Amino acid sequence: MSEMRFSGSGGQGVITCAIILAQAAVAEGKNAIQSQAYGPAARGGSSKAEVIISDDAIYHPHVEAPDFVLAMTQEAADKYWHDLKDDGILLLDENLVPNPPAFAKTIRIPITHIAVSDIGKALFANIVALGATVRITGAVSYDVVAKCVADRVPPATVESNMKALKAGYDAADALMK
Amino acid sequence: MSKATLMQGNEAVALGAIEAGVRFFGGYPITPSTEIAEKMAELLPEVGGRFVQMEDEIASVGAVLGASLAGAKALTATSGPGFSLKQELIGYASEAEIPAVIVDVQRVGPATGQPTSPAQGDVMQARWGTHGDHPMIAISPWTVRECFDMGIEAVNLAERFRQPVILLMDEIVGHLRERVELPEKEDIVVYPRRKPKKTREEGYQPYAVGDDLVPDIADFGTGYRIHVTGLIHDETGFPSGSPAVTRKAIDRLHQKIMIAKDEVVKTESLLLDDAEYAVVAFGGTARTAYQAVLDARRKGVKIGMLRLRTIWPFAAEAVYEVARKVKGILVPELNYGQLVGEIERAAKGACPVELLAKYNAEIFTPAEIEEAIMAMVGGNK
Numbered sequence: 001m002s003e004m005r006f007s008g009s010g011g012q013g014v015i016t017c018a019i020i021l022a023q024a025a026v027a028e029g030k031n032a033i034q035s036q037a038y039g040p041a042a043r044g045g046s047s048k049a050e051v052i053i054s055d056d057a058i059y060h061p062h063v064e065a066p067d068f069v070l071a072m073t074q075e076a077a078d079k080y081w082h083d084l085k086d087d088g089i090l091l092l093d094e095n096l097v098p099n100p101p102a103f104a105k106t107i108r109i110p111i112t113h114i115a116v117s118d119i120g121k122a123l124f125a126n127i128v129a130l131g132a133t134v135r136i137t138g139a140v141s142y143d144v145v146a147k148c149v150a151d152r153v154p155p156a157t158v159e160s161n162m163k164a165l166k167a168g169y170d171a172a173d174a175l176m177k
Numbered sequence: 178m179s180k181a182t183l184m185q186g187n188e189a190v191a192l193g194a195i196e197a198g199v200r201f202f203g204g205y206p207i208t209p210s211t212e213i214a215e216k217m218a219e220l221l222p223e224v225g226g227r228f229v230q231m232e233d234e235i236a237s238v239g240a241v242l243g244a245s246l247a248g249a250k251a252l253t254a255t256s257g258p259g260f261s262l263k264q265e266l267i268g269y270a271s272e273a274e275i276p277a278v279i280v281d282v283q284r285v286g287p288a289t290g291q292p293t294s295p296a297q298g299d300v301m302q303a304r305w306g307t308h309g310d311h312p313m314i315a316i317s318p319w320t321v322r323e324c325f326d327m328g329i330e331a332v333n334l335a336e337r338f339r340q341p342v343i344l345l346m347d348e349i350v351g352h353l354r355e356r357v358e359l360p361e362k363e364d365i366v367v368y369p370r371r372k373p374k375k376t377r378e379e380g381y382q383p384y385a386v387g388d389d390l391v392p393d394i395a396d397f398g399t400g401y402r403i404h405v406t407g408l409i410h411d412e413t414g415f416p417s418g419s420p421a422v423t424r425k426a427i428d429r430l431h432q433k434i435m436i437a438k439d440e441v442v443k444t445e446s447l448l449l450d451d452a453e454y455a456v457v458a459f460g461g462t463a464r465t466a467y468q469a470v471l472d473a474r475r476k477g478v479k480i481g482m483l484r485l486r487t488i489w490p491f492a493a494e495a496v497y498e499v500a501r502k503v504k505g506i507l508v509p510e511l512n513y514g515q516l517v518g519e520i521e522r523a524a525k526g527a528c529p530v531e532l533l534a535k536y537n538a539e540i541f542t543p544a545e546i547e548e549a550i551m552a553m554v555g556g557n558k
Contacts (some may be wrong), residue, residue: 026356058355064542064543134268
């Protein structure tokens with residue numbers, strides 16, 4: 001069983017990121033569930049999504065001790081890293097989380113910066129993060145995720161999203177070698 | 178449709194409703210139910226139906242009742258604050274015997290409370306939110322697949338009994354996405370709109386009933402003269418001040434459902450065969466409760482779970498059967514304590530009934546429920 005949490009601020013797309021990951025797991029024949037929590041504000045409020053992937057039935061719908069946490073803001077990082085498993089991994093947006101929590105296995109990638117500089121818009125940050133997540137967790141295969149992204153996004157943006165996914169994957173790959 | 182997909186509970190309700198033949202949605206968006214309206218807005222035009230976003234929740238249920246009287250299977254979806262507003266017309270639908278489904282995706286109350294946060298505080302409102310002696314049907318799903326199934330079931334029950342039906346969801350299941358395989362279309366059973374068995378010339382009376390005590394009220398526009406009122410009425414549909422008619426009318430509203438209770442009241446027994454203790458739970462809380470039951474079993478506690486699919490009418494017989502066999506029942510619910518009173522009443526003192534209440538806008542953890550299970554077991558040693 002793999003428990004993952006995606007956190008940030010409303011509008012950064014962390015829920016979409018989690019949904020696509022769960023879709024990919026289901027497409028691979030695994031059992032997966034995805035839940036989310038957000039405040040009354042659609043933009044700017046705190047936003048959290050969780051994914052559990054398992055070969056067995058999943059009853060309790062929320063993550064209890066994550067194997068992986070993505071934080072796209074300082075607030076989310078401070079709030080959501082504490083219950084990580086000891087051998088879990090914390091992925092941070094390097095620029096948006098200037099003060100990383102004191103967690104042993106922390107990976108810092110300039111996620112939003114990559115989206116702006118390589119793809120042209122901060123809008124793609126969640127797909128950059130998804131690419132990095134796929135490389136770091138190995139929870140689902142890259143090709144299946146790529147297909148799920150392509151199926152979900154507007155047709156005119158498929159190419160940019162594929163670039164974003166690859167950029168995130170490569171950024172994580174460079175750090176993990 | 179047999180391929181597994183990731184689907185959200187709210188979306189599954191909309192898909193189920195469409196399969197059941199719903200062709201009208203009148204609604205007003207409110208979190209955590211809004212995805213139902215969004216999905217209906219997308220799907221209804223594709224099947225020749227109508228989606229109308231009304232000016233508020235009262236108008237929404239009014240439009241649903243109007244559409245239903247005109248022959249369309251109809252549904253609306255809301256959350257606590259909107260559910261409160263709809264209560265007057267839910268009573269009207271009960272008295273005038275208009276089929277309608279009202280989905281309430283519960284969130285924290287009272288009032289606007291905590292938007293988008295999980296709670297199960299509308300249990301008693303679902304039963305008694307509208308005034309007077311009315312029967313009520315409310316069903317509550319625990320998985321996304323069951324959201325689809327109950328989307329169909331709620332519509333079928335509404336049509337079968339000509340009765341408002343509450344699909345009592347919670348944020349946990351409404352917003353949950355999980356792997357789901359939907360049934361093949363040919364395996365889906367749909368209850369059709371009831372039609373008059375007599376012509377006007379043969380002496381048709383809209384509120385006359387046969388053995389099942391449910392009237393075959395003609396749809397507007399099908400050539401019959403129909404009068405619909407919230408006043409107590411006789412078989413003609415026109416008001417009557419008679420004490421005898423009044424008593425008969427209220428009796429029949431209840432009896433039409435109670436004589437067919439087995440069709441309506443459903444529970445699921447999980448690991449109860451050898452159980453010495455039991456949890457009784459429903460909706461999203463049942464998921465966490467079942468995890469706690471499995472965890473406690475691993476530690477040697479003989480415990481099972483009775484899951485209430487039907488909330489109203491209350492599954493008193495099933496609860497009593499469990500209470501007779503076990504040494505204690507734990508009732509976890511995301512409210513200050515609502516269903517527990519019904520369970521105590523149904524248990525008739527056969528075993529202790531303990532409440533585990535939570536109302537802080539968070540769901541239970543399996544550890545919290547397991548701890549309460551262990552305390553219940555420990556107290557009996």
